[in-house]
Amino acid sequence: MFTISTDKALLDFATIHAYLAQESYWAQGIPEETVRRAIENSVCFGAYVEETHQQVGFARLITDHATFAYVCDVFIVPAFQGQSLGKQLMAAIETYLLPWGCRRWGLVTKDAHGLYEQFGFEVENNGRWMTRKFPDVYRSDGSPP
Structure with a gap:
């Protein structure tokens, strides 16, 4: 019913x-050029309806293919949610990453903990995960963050 591919030509x-720009909570207003650069410099996973090749899901993986991998920009188009497609997408990412032997995989989520816990992710409360945030970087008024 669905296929997952890392072929960027299919995206x-x-x-x-x-x-990302209109529906996600994490990248509202993200410019097209920023998304293009992110895709170009990441391993991307597209989820497609097998019969029509319509893209209905996406995830990006930032990794050095040796020690660390960061999973981001994961989404399933709302009309296709609830069909285990998120699980299929994460299974494909897991299959891709396991042979590389990275010792740490990371991600940040506001609302999908249950999905990621099925793939061995744990919430860290030890205070080691740190971030520096620029929440207004995609402001449309052109002012600096």
Whole structure:
């Protein structure tokens, strides 16, 4: 019913950008050029309806292929949620990453803990995970963050 691919030639950029810029809670207003650069410099996973090749899901993986991998920009188009497609996407990422032997995989989520826990992710409360945030970097008024 669905296929997962890392072939960037299959990615539907319009779908990806529209979701990230308009529907995601983490990248509202993200410019097209920023998304293009992110895709170019990441391992990308597209989820497609097998019969029509319509892209209905996406995830990006930032990794050095040796010690660390960061999973981000994971989404399933709302009309296709609830069909275990998120699990299929994460299983494909896991299959891709395991042979590399990275000792740490990371991600940040506000609302999908249950999905990621199924793949061995744990919430860290030890105070070691640190971030530096620039929450207004995609402001449309052009002012600096």
